[in-house]
Amino acid sequence: MNATSLGLPERPRATRVRHVAVEDLVAQRPDTGFPMKGFQPGHADIVDWIFKITHKIWAERAVGTIHDTYDHACPVYAGADFSRGAEEVVAGTLATLSAFDRDSRFLNVAWSEDADGFYTSHLGASTVTHIGPNAWGPATGRRARFLTCADCVSRDGRIHTEWLIRDNGAAVTGLGFDIHEVAERLARADAAAGRKPWFIGLPRRAYGQANPGPLDRPEGPGxxxxxxxxxxxxxxxxxxxxxxxxxxxxxxxxxxxxxxxxxxxxxxxxxxxxxxxxxxxxxxxxxxxxxxxxxxxxxxxxxxxxxxxxxxxxxxxxxxxxxxxxxxxxxxxxxxxxxxxxxxxxxxxxxxxxxxxxx
The missing domain is CATH 3.10.450.50 (Nuclear Transport Factor 2; Chain: A,)
Known part of the structure; x- marks a missing residue:
């Protein structure tokens, strides 16, 4: 079963990451002719680019390269938090590296391209040891495994928008914290600091008392x-x-x-x-x-x-x-x-x- 048989459009082939050793992913790849206008030379395709900049920032600890790969005003949307700009991404990365000795690997990278640039969704697995204090509490020395996923819009060699999820439920409980106690403490801190959620709007399933109907778009075979x-x-x-x-x-x-x-x-x-x-x-x-x-x-x-x-x-x-x-x-x-x-x-x-x- 290939992509075209599923009704997905033809497009250039990109790097595959599943079951591929990190050493092979880090290696220099030949130029495949993949259209990468505005991106730094030396990257075979958009998957190769997103993997290598992520690896450089986190595994090689070249945190300052965030200034080279994120737009200066990039918004980052997380589960309950919002930040804007490369400098805040740097600060958040340093805080995470200070709290966790971390080993990560890519599981999947999906992507698309449109007028706004490239969209990548990269899923990874992390195993961490809690070596320093963070917002959850003092270092526990315990280890935990959890998944993360980052969806990024990139163009001209920089990330312009990011949505980020870390499975904090698995991380907090795996490190031995009571997730309800941590959440209550963080909620009180949010209120004291006047922090509001970045999202707005209440649920609306249907107008009036109408039953929710089918999706308002044709259902093709794709x-x-x-x-x-x-x-x-x-x-x-x-x-x-x-x-x-x-x-x-x-x-x-x-x-x-x-x-x-x-x-x-x-x-x-x-x-x-x-x-x-x-x-x-x-x-x-x-x-x-x-x-x-x-x-x-x-x-x-x-x-x-x-x-x-x-x-x-x-x-x-x-x-x-x-x-x-x-x-x-x-x-x-x-x-x-x-x-x-x-x-x-x-x-x-x-x-x-x-x-x-x-x-």
């Missing part, structure tokens, strides 16, 4: 349309049974919070528990991109959910507080165009910071 309709049906129409349209029965899902979910039935159970906690949840699919990788096509979506915390579930007793969930999902397809592996990230600490906000 995989992008099929995935968009499936996600709308599952989350906005509460048709959990729609998972069977694309998911293999034995799908393996790496879910936020470090959860490992095996099977389509168990995945449906998880989303039922999520929607029970946020019963007025309104879902939006905000970006789609893809890649052809070593073991199948990878689809990647950035999405958002607006809701009120009005039900019981993994995030505690209902508080009625409004919540925004920034999410990113990667899907690996098999030869039958079924989803056989999924990585879905959202920041549970960010959710709890909102549900525990004073007042």
């Amino acid at each position: 995989i992008e349309d099929r995935l968009a309709h499936l996600l709308h049906d599952v989350f906005n129409r509460r048709r959990i049974d729609a998972l069977a349209r694309l998911y293999a029965e034995n799908v393996h899902v790496h879910m936020a919070g470090g959860r490992e979910i095996m099977g389509r039935q168990a995945l449906g159970d998880f989303w039922i528990s999520f929607l029970a906690a946020f019963p007025d949840a309104a879902f939006s699919l905000d970006h789609f991109c893809w890649s052809e990788e070593t073991d199948g096509v990878i689809l990647a979506v950035r999405w958002g959910i607006r809701a009120h915390h009005r039900g019981h579930g993994p995030w505690g007793a209902p508080t009625g507080r409004p919540v925004y969930v920034l999410g990113m999902s990667h899907y690996r397809l098999d030869e039958a165009a079924r989803i056989v592996e999924e990585w879905t990230l959202f920041d549970e600490l960010a959710i709890l910071r909102q549900t525990k906000a004073p007042g």
Whole structure:
């Protein structure tokens, strides 16, 4: 199963990262003719570029190269935080390196190109040791493993917009902290400092008392349309049974919070528990991109959910507080165009910071 058979457009082949050793990814690659107008020479394609600048910043600790690869006013949107500009990216990177001895590897990179430049969604796995104090508490010396995903818009050799998710639910609990206590403390600090969420708006599933209808776009045979309709049906129409349209029965899902979910039935159970906690949840699919990788096509979506915390579930007793969930999902397809592996990230600490906000 290749990309064109899934209704995806033809485009130049880019570097593949899945199951490729870091040493091979760091190595110089020959010029493939991939169109990289405005980017520094020496990069084979956009995937090669995003990998190498990330590796240089984090693995080689060349933190100052952020000034060379980020726009000076680049906005960065995270689960509950917002920053603007390369200098704030530098500060955040130094804070993370001070708190964690970190080893990371790329899992997937999906990408697209349009008039705004290149869009990349790069998913990675990190194993860290907590060696210094941070906002969660003093160094514990413990180790934790978690996933991160960064979606970036890049043009002329610089990142101009970034959305970033670190699975803080898995990280905080893995390091031995009580995530509810940490979230409550951070929520009080947010209120004391007058920090407001970067997102606005309340959920609107349907006008008046109308039932949520089908997605307002044609459903063609291509995989992008099929995935968009499936996600709308599952989350906005509460048709959990729609998972069977694309998911293999034995799908393996790496879910936020470090959860490992095996099977389509168990995945449906998880989303039922999520929607029970946020019963007025309104879902939006905000970006789609893809890649052809070593073991199948990878689809990647950035999405958002607006809701009120009005039900019981993994995030505690209902508080009625409004919540925004920034999410990113990667899907690996098999030869039958079924989803056989999924990585879905959202920041549970960010959710709890909102549900525990004073007042």
